[in-house]
Amino acid sequence: MHDGVVVFNSGSSSLKFRIYDKAASQQATVLVKGEIEHTPNGARFCAQNHDGTVLAQEDWPQTGLAIYDQLFQWLEHFTPKGRVVAVGHRIVHGGADFLKPVKITPDVLDKLERLTPFDPLHQQATLAPAKAIAQKWPGLVQVACFDTTFHSTIPKIARLLPLPRRYQAQGIVRYGFHGISYSYIAKCLTQLDPTLATGRTIIAHLGSGASLCALKAGKSLETTMGFSALDGLMMGTRCGAIDPGVLLYMVQEEGADWHTLVQTLYHDSGLLGVSGISPDMRILRALRAKNPTSEQSARITEALSLFVYRIVQEIGALTAVMGGLDGLVFTAGIGEHDHMLRQEVCQALSWAGVVLDTTANQQHAALISASQSRVSVRVIPTDEEREIYLSTLALL
Numbered sequence: 356m357h358d359g360v361v362v363f364n365s366g367s368s369s370l371k372f373r374i375y376d377k378a379a380s381q382q383a384t385v386l387v388k389g390e391i392e393h394t395p396n397g398a399r400f401c402a403q404n405h406d407g408t409v410l411a412q413e414d415w416p417q418t419g420l421a422i423y424d425q426l427f428q429w430l431e432h433f434t435p436k437g438r439v440v441a442v443g444h445r446i447v448h449g450g451a452d453f454l455k456p457v458k459i460t461p462d463v464l465d466k467l468e469r470l471t472p473f474d475p476l477h478q479q480a481t482l483a484p485a486k487a488i489a490q491k492w493p494g495l496v497q498v499a500c501f502d503t504t505f506h507s508t509i510p511k512i513a514r515l516l517p518l519p520r521r522y523q524a525q526g527i528v529r530y531g532f533h534g535i536s537y538s539y540i541a542k543c544l545t546q547l548d549p550t551l552a553t554g555r556t557i558i559a560h561l562g563s564g565a566s567l568c569a570l571k572a573g574k575s576l577e578t579t580m581g582f583s584a585l586d587g588l589m590m591g592t593r594c595g596a597i598d599p600g601v602l603l604y605m606v607q608e609e610g611a612d613w614h615t616l617v618q619t620l621y622h623d624s625g626l627l628g629v630s631g632i633s634p635d636m637r638i639l640r641a642l643r644a645k646n647p648t649s650e651q652s653a654r655i656t657e658a659l660s661l662f663v664y665r666i667v668q669e670i671g672a673l674t675a676v677m678g679g680l681d682g683l684v685f686t687a688g689i690g691e692h693d694h695m696l697r698q699e700v701c702q703a704l705s706w707a708g709v710v711l712d713t714t715a716n717q718q719h720a721a722l723i724s725a726s727q728s729r730v731s732v733r734v735i736p737t738d739e740e741r742e743i744y745l746s747t748l749a750l751l
């Protein structure tokens with residue numbers, strides 16, 4: 356009989372979950388892993404055994420909170436022999452109060468809920484499984500791990516926003532996100548490439564949400580997301596950093612209220628907004644390949660070019676902050692799988708001494724820079740679930 360630790364990693368386009376074998380402790384042995392991808396008609400659910408055997412592959416009509424009932428039913432059905440001893444969660448915003456993982460209590464839940472205005476897209480969504488479990492199994496130990504934790508090393512001056520001081524007192528400062536992923540990659544680098552781990556490396560977490568982290572001597576020195584997960588790079592449905600004058604225009608000329616702004620900036624912009632088709636890189640690439648000369652493909656090309664342009668621009672800014680660049684790591688859905696995107700970014704970085712090994716890149720090799728490249732370029736699949744598991748274990 357195995358004691359299991361369940362991990363939930365809610366992202367903006369998916370909910371990834373894992374059951375770890377607690378008996379294997381630090382080895383982080385996965386018993387079951389699965390994912391719920393949000394689709395326009397509901398959700399696509401899949402789960403696999405530790406050996407890759409498919410346990411389920413289903414389309415669910417449920418959306419929102421109803422997904423958790425369905426998922427818990429599946430998990431309960433699957434784990435009657437075992438015992439779940441703890442659940443670890445990715446929570447996006449820890450604010451100023453939560454600087455490291457904590458056990459979830461009603462008071463902690465309450466404080467985290469109050470950070471919802473800081474991140475209307477994720478905070479409620481990442482708290483939802485924790486709240487549902489607290490209701491269903493009130494005695495079960497739950498641990499919150501935060502995207503913001505890894506960035507607590509960012510210098511004070513880089514945290515400040517040049518606004519009137521009263522906003523700083525309200526917590527309106529820069530936090531940074533995707534820190535669970537960056538923490539995992541930083542640890543991988545110490546094993547894979549100690550020179551990069553102690554040098555100046557940019558990690559590009561390019562998924563549905565996207566950001567860059569300037570890692571200097573293993574610590575976060577700067578990152579492209581700031582106060583909220585809306586800042587920085589262009590993303591699947593988010594615009595990233597834009598001139599605040601545009602918001603003033605929307606308010607004044609279109610009468611946009613808070614709801615309209617949230618919808619436009621978080622949900623209707625980015626790759627989706629510019630292509631007018633989809634936020635999903637796989638869909639955009641496939642449509643363009645099918646009919647390269649269509650008007651639709653021209654819009655897709657423009658969206659992809661802007662996506663690359665913003666990454667290159669921000670890599671330039673982070674390189675300046677670090678005083679140079681020794682390494683570049685691609686990770687998350689797009690970073691791990693889209694070799695064309697990596698090639699375009701690397702080509703635009705030849706000024707920084709990046710030379711790509713195109714064959715290694717097409718094969719998604721671990722090291723994709725050529726031997727003469729001044730900058731080592733790597734692809735490291737992220738594993739936020741493992742990071743959450745180990746933090747949860749540490750608090751048990």
Ligand SMILES: Nc1ncnc2c1ncn2[C@@H]1O[C@H](COP(=O)(O)OP(=O)(O)O)[C@@H](O)[C@H]1O
Nearest residue numbers: 366367368369562563564635636687688689692
């Ligand atoms: N094989 C692939 N090729 C290109 N892009 C991909 C591929 N697989 C996933 N993606 C991109 O990655 C995104 C999901 O990334 P992920 O890191 O899982 O996001 P999140 O954790 O925010 O849900 C998808 O929306 C899609 O754009």
Ligand SMILES: CC(=O)OP(=O)(O)O
Nearest residue numbers: 366367532563564584
């Ligand atoms: C912080 C953030 O943008 O997360 P995600 O990539 O899951 O949307």
Ligand SMILES: [Mg+2]
Nearest residue numbers: 365366367562
């Ligand atoms: Mg993610």
